[in-house]
Amino acid sequence: MKIAIIDDDLYFLNNIEKKIKQYSRNLFNISIDTFTSCSLLFSKKYDIYFLDIDMLSSNGIDIAKKIKSTNSLAKIIFITSHVDLVFSAITIQPFYFIRKTNLDKDLSIAFTLLEDCYIEKEYYKFKYNSEIVSILIDDILYLETSDHLTTIYTNLNQYHIYKSLKDIQEEIHSQNLIQINRKTIINILHISFDKKNTVTLDNKKTFKIGRTFKKNFNDAFSTFIFKGE
Incomplete structure (x- = not known):
């Protein structure tokens, strides 16, 4: 399973990468690529995207639309520190939302949902x-x-x-x-x-x-x- 994490906050990016590795352990065999911008993001396709909605140089919602246009089966999990942006992101039909202020709890729920999603797979x-x-x-x-x-x-x-x-x-x-x-x-x-x-x-x-x-x-x-x- 290939995972991409996109966030222009390098400290947070490294932190969530470590936590994703912890939560996926014994559940999924994963590889992770991290990005602080979307310039190289589209050179590969990923199964799951952890994507910051509100980056300084890019609009996360626009990035998600582009991902969906070329990779319709991808699961988009939005990351945000601005809860009010959730409503404008719903049109993308994301898999889940991660609040930066509630990282551990939301990640735990996200991986429970991912496990349920893939449970029918062998x-x-x-x-x-x-x-x-x-x-x-x-x-x-x-x-x-x-x-x-x-x-x-x-x-x-x-x-x-x-x-x-x-x-x-x-x-x-x-x-x-x-x-x-x-x-x-x-x-x-x-x-x-x-x-x-x-x-x-x-x-x-x-x-x-x-x-x-x-x-x-x-x-x-x-x-x-x-x-x-």
Whole structure:
């Protein structure tokens, strides 16, 4: 899950970043980018935006409109020290409001709502470096095994686990994870190109499809495509 925080108060920006990391711990696997202006904000898309409504050089409401125009599924959480601005921001249909004067309480509520929002999504939870990690199964790009070590790849991280490819596939139990050769399982959701005996994911990585796995892959991919029609 990718989070952007936009606020021109650097002290507050650093403070809320620390708190977001605390509240998201054990709930979501996140990466955070922080911005004091919107000049570089639109070079990437994010899942959640914590956005100050009233910045000195920018209008938070206008920024939110631009975000929504190119990223309609994004969740906008407005930050404000001026409660009267809440009413003018409602037209954007934000996910929630954070009052700077009530930061901890409002952040707690926001993350409770975010957890409820994503609760229907399927996660894979496992112990990693003495902590419980929870990753969204849809975010998994592929799994690759070598010498009894299986690596789970997402856009954000890599996780090296001493389990077999088969064991992890059975634990995750997702129809979208398809084995394409002896060492690799890919997530159908991230296929960008399929040609004969190779498949390319949206991170530009290309894999060979093994002969014995070809029919199963074709059947699964066809079912996935027609299901979305």
